[in-house]
Amino acid sequence: MSAGDKKGRFVQTTVEVEGRTETRVVELPAFEPTPWTADAPLTIVGTSPLRTDAFEKVTGRARYTADTVRPGMLHAVLVRAPIAKGTLNALALDRARAMPGVRGVLGPGDAPPGTRLFRRDISYAGQPLAAVCAESLLEAERAAHALAASLDLTPAPHAATVEDALASDAPSVRSAGNATAPAVVERGDVTRGLAEAEVTVTREYRTPVALHSALEPHGAVAEWNGDQLTIWESTQGIFRVRNDVARALGVPQAKVRVLKDYMGGGFGAKNGAGAHTYVAALFARALGAPVRCVNDRRGEQMDTGNRPATVQKVTLGATRDGTLTAVALEAWVPLGISGWEGGPAQIYHEMYSCPNVRTSEVSVYINAGGMQAFRGPGYVEGAFALEGAMNALARTLQMDPVALRRKNLATHDERTGRPFSGNRLDECYVEGMRRFNWPSTVHRPPSTVTRAKRGIGMAAETWPTGGGPPSYANVRINSDGSVDVLAGTQDLGTGARTIFAQIAAEALGASLASVRTVIGDTERLPYTGNSWGSMTTPSVGPAVRMAAEDAKTHLLAAAAPMLNAPIERLSTRDSQVCVDGAPALAFSDLCRRLGNVQIVGHGSRGPNPELAIVTVGAQFAEVEVDTETGVVRVLRIVAVHDAGRIINPALADSQLHGGIIQGVGYALFEERHMDRARGVPLNANLHDYKVPTMADVPVIDALFLGGADPAANHVGARGIAEPPIIPTAPAIAAAVADALGVEVCALPLTPWRVLGALAG
Amino acid sequence: MHLTVNGSPREVDSQRFPTLLAALRDQLGLTGPKLSCGHGECGACTVRLNGDLVYACLSLTAACEGAQIETVEGLAAGENLHPLQQAFITHDATQCGFCTPGQLMAAAALLERNPSPSEEEIRTAMSGNLCRCGTYPKIVAAIRAVAAGANG
Numbered sequence: 044m045s046a047g048d049k050k051g052r053f054v055q056t057t058v059e060v061e062g063r064t065e066t067r068v069v070e071l072p073a074f075e076p077t078p079w080t081a082d083a084p085l086t087i088v089g090t091s092p093l094r095t096d097a098f099e100k101v102t103g104r105a106r107y108t109a110d111t112v113r114p115g116m117l118h119a120v121l122v123r124a125p126i127a128k129g130t131l132n133a134l135a136l137d138r139a140r141a142m143p144g145v146r147g148v149l150g151p152g153d154a155p156p157g158t159r160l161f162r163r164d165i166s167y168a169g170q171p172l173a174a175v176c177a178e179s180l181l182e183a184e185r186a187a188h189a190l191a192a193s194l195d196l197t198p199a200p201h202a203a204t205v206e207d208a209l210a211s212d213a214p215s216v217r218s219a220g221n222a223t224a225p226a227v228v229e230r231g232d233v234t235r236g237l238a239e240a241e242v243t244v245t246r247e248y249r250t251p252v253a254l255h256s257a258l259e260p261h262g263a264v265a266e267w268n269g270d271q272l273t274i275w276e277s278t279q280g281i282f283r284v285r286n287d288v289a290r291a292l293g294v295p296q297a298k299v300r301v302l303k304d305y306m307g308g309g310f311g312a313k314n315g316a317g318a319h320t321y322v323a324a325l326f327a328r329a330l331g332a333p334v335r336c337v338n339d340r341r342g343e344q345m346d347t348g349n350r351p352a353t354v355q356k357v358t359l360g361a362t363r364d365g366t367l368t369a370v371a372l373e374a375w376v377p378l379g380i381s382g383w384e385g386g387p388a389q390i391y392h393e394m395y396s397c398p399n400v401r402t403s404e405v406s407v408y409i410n411a412g413g414m415q416a417f418r419g420p421g422y423v424e425g426a427f428a429l430e431g432a433m434n435a436l437a438r439t440l441q442m443d444p445v446a447l448r449r450k451n452l453a454t455h456d457e458r459t460g461r462p463f464s465g466n467r468l469d470e471c472y473v474e475g476m477r478r479f480n481w482p483s484t485v486h487r488p489p490s491t492v493t494r495a496k497r498g499i500g501m502a503a504e505t506w507p508t509g510g511g512p513p514s515y516a517n518v519r520i521n522s523d524g525s526v527d528v529l530a531g532t533q534d535l536g537t538g539a540r541t542i543f544a545q546i547a548a549e550a551l552g553a554s555l556a557s558v559r560t561v562i563g564d565t566e567r568l569p570y571t572g573n574s575w576g577s578m579t580t581p582s583v584g585p586a587v588r589m590a591a592e593d594a595k596t597h598l599l600a601a602a603a604p605m606l607n608a609p610i611e612r613l614s615t616r617d618s619q620v621c622v623d624g625a626p627a628l629a630f631s632d633l634c635r636r637l638g639n640v641q642i643v644g645h646g647s648r649g650p651n652p653e654l655a656i657v658t659v660g661a662q663f664a665e666v667e668v669d670t671e672t673g674v675v676r677v678l679r680i681v682a683v684h685d686a687g688r689i690i691n692p693a694l695a696d697s698q699l700h701g702g703i704i705q706g707v708g709y710a711l712f713e714e715r716h717m718d719r720a721r722g723v724p725l726n727a728n729l730h731d732y733k734v735p736t737m738a739d740v741p742v743i744d745a746l747f748l749g750g751a752d753p754a755a756n757h758v759g760a761r762g763i764a765e766p767p768i769i770p771t772a773p774a775i776a777a778a779v780a781d782a783l784g785v786e787v788c789a790l791p792l793t794p795w796r797v798l799g800a801l802a803g
Numbered sequence: 804m805h806l807t808v809n810g811s812p813r814e815v816d817s818q819r820f821p822t823l824l825a826a827l828r829d830q831l832g833l834t835g836p837k838l839s840c841g842h843g844e845c846g847a848c849t850v851r852l853n854g855d856l857v858y859a860c861l862s863l864t865a866a867c868e869g870a871q872i873e874t875v876e877g878l879a880a881g882e883n884l885h886p887l888q889q890a891f892i893t894h895d896a897t898q899c900g901f902c903t904p905g906q907l908m909a910a911a912a913l914l915e916r917n918p919s920p921s922e923e924e925i926r927t928a929m930s931g932n933l934c935r936c937g938t939y940p941k942i943v944a945a946i947r948a949v950a951a952g953a954n955g
Contacts, residue, residue, distance in 0.1 A: 103835025181819065258902050259901045306899060536901075705937055728842060735937070737926045738927055740926070
């Protein structure tokens with residue numbers, strides 16, 4: 044719905060959050076800056092100044108939530124369920140309360156209903172059952188161990204897998220049923236499309252449960268001052284934590300202040316308050332002292348979310364020339380005990396042009412920790428199967444896999460019918476082939492190597508990265524001419540602080556060195572949404588730019604009489620007001636003359652255009668497979684993506700590296716192993732759950748095409764953080780299939796799986 | 804217990820703070836070394852003990868009497884950053900920064916032992932320090948730059 048369809052200043056707009064479409068009401072901004080087109084003469088945006096907070100990080104001065112110390116602070120530890128399902132009959136709370144240093148315990152019945160904490164009915168291993176608060180972490184841990192040893196439990200049958208949960212005699216995981224009805228989305232007629240096909244391929248793919256494994260565990264420090272609660276939290280969404288806590292504790296949002304300075308990674312798992320937050324707040328209120336509660340690693344790996352496993356049956360139909368006639372998916376997704384219903388289907392509707400697409404997804408509830416969004420949720424899992432099937436189709440057709448994809452290039456979003464704001468996927472294919480030196484033909488001479496076999500493969504991605512409202516920012520010019528960008532957003536390590544300083548400096552005509560970005564405070568900064576869904580840059584960036592443009596308007600209005608020149612002749616550059624392009628008055632002199640008259644610009648994010656806004660790309664992989672040991676080594680990855688304008692190429696490179704390296708982990712190592720009989724994770728640590736080390740990293744040649752997407756928003760930038768992980772695993776799997784001559788349709792590509800596939 | 808931490812004599816309580824990491828973080832307030840896994844799996848707590856690299860989360864305070872401990876806080880000489888710290892800044896070898904103190908200590912020890920390591924030697928020597936953000940290529944570049952500078 045466009046702005047003109049509505050009376051008044053509030054309009055509806057659609058926003059895609061982690062691949063899920065939401066309709067939101069948004070107030071139209073007071074003005075929309077002219078979009079920065081590809082040829083806009085920008086001098087700060089598009090360059091790579093150093094991270095503004097790198098000094099703090101390399102000196103150890105950066106303070107993370109887990110480093111926060113408050114006077115008289117106490118330490119809280121959670122006690123977690125060691126069984127997957129059953130009942131907690133009793134535990135020795137009084138004995139724990141009497142232990143040295145212990146100041147308080149919380150158990151069944153002690154938490155407000157809104158927190159859903161400390162329930163007697165256990166539905167997954169890792170569920171919080173009780174908590175201890177003590178003067179030192181050591182004393183709290185000792186009491187927690189004593190409590191854990193005192194648990195009187197009655198175990199009940201559990202479901203650890205899709206098969207367990209769907210069995211005829213399956214235990215009930217939740218009262219509404221263990222599985223949802225199939226969620227079917229169809230366009231065209233897949234039956235007809237398959238009838239028209241000259242070639243079909245059908246495969247069943249399996250993907251594992253992957254764990255976010257941020258190095259800083261979830262944690263919070265809570266402190267009450269009268270009825271005012273302050274929380275330091277490692278989070279991707281300070282306002283969401285505030286709202287969660289206010290609702291759960293029944294206090295006004297105005298009484299809860301959430302602060303976040305540095306955080307040690309999130310990857311999708313830190314999007315709201317958790318048990319640790321509520322426990323810290325409850326103990327702090329009851330004991331009249333600040334309380335810190337940080338997950339230990341085992342709790343972190345068991346109970347803070349995961350990328351759920353999938354089973355995906357894919358059928359593709361095509362004519363002999365490679366034109367897709369049908370895309371069909373049947374998927375089962377074990378969410379754990381909770382999570383988003385809806386998994387890998389959406390990419391099947393968006394990636395390729397095809398008149399007949401049908402997806403059917405069953406969400407299955409099992410007795411395990413619930414899923415949370417994890418970098419490219421749904422699309423990572425979906426791309427492994429869809430792209431695997433596309434590569435299988437290419438082999439069946441004896442067609443180059445890049446040529447097959449270019450043949451079926453989507454020219455608009457066929458799911459929504461919307462045109463793209465910009466989509467240079469075809470250029471990504473061409474540039475990727477050039478950089479990789481991709482062979483022009485599929486008929487390569489067979490390898491004469493017998494043991495260490497090499498192979499190549501590729502895959503593509505799309506991911507919704509439009510961002511959207513609401514997001515607000517202020518730009519304040521101080522009386523010495525220095526500038527504060529004020530926005531209640533988060534920097535997860537992406538460099539958000541730096542790029543917002545760049546955008547503000549560019550729009551205001553200030554020197555970058557004079558601009559500081561202040562983020563992470565719900566009390567004193569304007570609202571922005573969570574830093575998830577690759578949304579921060581395209582959501583907050585336009586609000587920051589608008590605030591800086593607004594501040595510039597005020598600044599020039601103040602300068603005009605001082606310079607005795609009309610505003611039309613004034614401009615700004617490098618913290619100077621210029622007359623007819625010549626520097627005439629420094630911001631510092633101007634602001635000194637204004638004294639304490641404040642110049643504050645206000646910015647907000649306007650509604651989205653009725654366009655499909657996506658970041659697309661292609662990745663190419665070369666691997667070496669030791670056919671005696673089954674070990675796969677990724678030798679190199681070439682990645683080319685299109686995300687419109689890149690604000691800071693160096694920071695964008697890090698997002699490419701990070702996504703690709705996490706993709707290597709997903710492809711080769713990462714998998715939560717469950718003891719099916721007990722329903723307890725066997726590798727809830729960083730030793731047995733393998734994330735990539737420096738020794739596992741391939742040679743990476745990765746880039747964004749650049750340019751600008753002024754149709755997406757007036758900054759011209761789409762999101763970049765999630766797309767780079769999406770095609771990595773299917774590209775690696777394709778390369779392994781190329782090396783071995785046999786497909787491995789399950790992740791991770793462990794030596795066992797590779798040897799199993801070789802053995803047929 | 805008497806330790807020398809970053810050149811200064813310090814006293815710590817090994818009863819209340821049994822691991823070196825707890826003593827550094829919770830008693831001495833040195834929060835550069837991080838608690839992430841607590842089991843010697845990730846390297847976020849890496850410090851040097853009498854010159855050797857150790858995981859502070861697995862090191863017992865009681866075994867450190869008289870030891871020389873170096874943490875990331877002691878890497879710079881006053882306001883003059885260690886060349887590795889400067890290289891991590893200029894090569895953008897941080898993302899979230901949580902693993903950075905441990906990465907820097909491991910890199911410093913590597914270059915003292917082997918001033919001109921090959922890329923393969925860097926990757927092997929640094930593989931005990933996890934970075935979930937995937938900053939590895941830039942960390943390698945930063946270490947290589949310092950090694951090249953030291954040689955040149």
